[in-house]
Amino acid sequence: DPNVLHEDEPDxxxxxxxxxxxxxxxxxxxxYHFDPHTYYYRYESCLYTAAKGNHVDIVEYLIKECGCDPMRTRTICAVPFLHYVASEGLLDVLKCMVMNINGHIMDKQYRDTDGWTVLHFxxxxxxxxxxxxxxCNCDIMATAKDGSVPFLHYVASKGLLDVLKCMVMNINDHIMDKQYxxxxxxxxxxxxxxxxxxxxYLINECNCDxxxxxxxxxxxxxxxxxxxxxxxxKYLINTDHCNPMTTNNSGQTVIYLAVKHINVxxxxxxECNCDMMVRDIYGQTPLHYAARLGAPQ
Known part of the structure; x- marks a missing residue:
């Protein structure tokens, strides 16, 4: 009976x-009147289940004919389907989704609740x-909601060299220091x-200063x-001859920022003969700094 089957066998x-x-x-x-917009087992929706299984034809059907929203989230983790698909590397499913949305404004329109773009995921x-x-013309300098870390910087901070090389090929890598x-x-x-x-890689191949x-x-x-x-x-000092006595705007040499790391x-x-008694513009030595930060070693 079409009127009762979806009630008796909801899964x-x-x-x-x-x-x-x-x-x-x-x-x-x-x-049989099953609702494609309803959450089912473990808070999974129909679109999430289709995406997880890499069933592109079902994903396309759910979006185009059933009106399922690719930005709807899983209740249990609040990650939009679009971002989940990107995070799992499901490229064919992602392409299917992009074909049914305005993929050229993904950075501006399609973000999760923290402002992270699909590219971040x-x-x-x-x-x-x-x-x-x-x-999709996603912006490599797109940031999260707080605007703090662009995607390009995020990739570098995670040590993802192959991804970074891919991105550098699409920008003017010779002006990375000035522009990015x-x-x-x-x-x-x-x-x-x-x-x-x-x-x-950044120093030798991208000429970063x-x-x-x-x-x-x-x-x-x-x-x-x-x-x-x-x-x-050690690499910067021994190979590139960086000066460890270089000061920042506060007059602090490198040793000031190293006080929480005894090996450094x-x-x-x-080995570098850094002066422990050098003073910054506030008259403090590295010893003062270590005491203030609670670094007894």
Missing amino acids: LLRYSIRNGWLDVTRDLITK AVKHIDVVKYLINE HDTNGRTVLHRAVKHIDVVK IMTTDSYGNTILHYTASEGSLGVM VQYLIN
């Missing part, structure tokens, strides 16, 4: 979608990233300090000290 539609049965799914919706899947940049800054003046190189392979500073006068060497990235610091401090004192 039947989800089961059909999960198995990729388009004809059965269409019949259940059109003839696709960061671990280079084929999806290429598609979003090359065919975040709101604090940080370059891509500043954000990459935890990943020596990315740092080497190791002496470029952020809005506060910090160089990449200051950032390596702050993050405790000793390997990257030891290296700067014992």
Whole structure:
């Protein structure tokens, strides 16, 4: 009985979608009155189940003929379907969704509740990233809601070298230091300090300037000290001849920012002969700074 089947067997539609049965799914919706907009098992909707199973034909049917919204979220984790598909690297499903929305304004219109774009969610899947940049014109400098970290910087901070190379091919990599800054003046190189392979690539192949500073006068060497990235610091000092006595706008040398990392401090004192008694513009030495930050070692 079409009037009672959807009440007696509410999971039947989800089961059909999960198995990729388009004809059965269409019949259940059109003839047996199953609702394609209802959440089912574990808060999964029909569109989510179809996307998860990589059933492109069912995804297309649900969006085009049933009016399912690709920006609707899973109740349990509040991630829009569009972003979920990108995060799972489901390129064919993503293409299907984009064909049914205005894909040329994805950065401005399609964001999650925190302002993250589809590109942010696709960061671990280079084929999806290429598609979003090359065919959907997604902005590599798009930021989240707070405007703090552009996507280009985010990729560098995660050490995703292959994705970064893909993005660099689509921009003028020779002006990365001048053009691609975040709101604090940080370059891509500043954000990459935890990943020596990315740092080497940016310096050797993208010609990034190791002496470029952020809005506060910090160089990449200051950032390596702050993050405790000793390997990257040694590379910058020994190979690129960075000066560890370079000061920022507050007159602080690299050792000031290293006070929470004892191995970095030891290296700067014992091998680089950094002066522990140098004073910043406020008259404080690194020793004062370590005490103020509660770094007893």
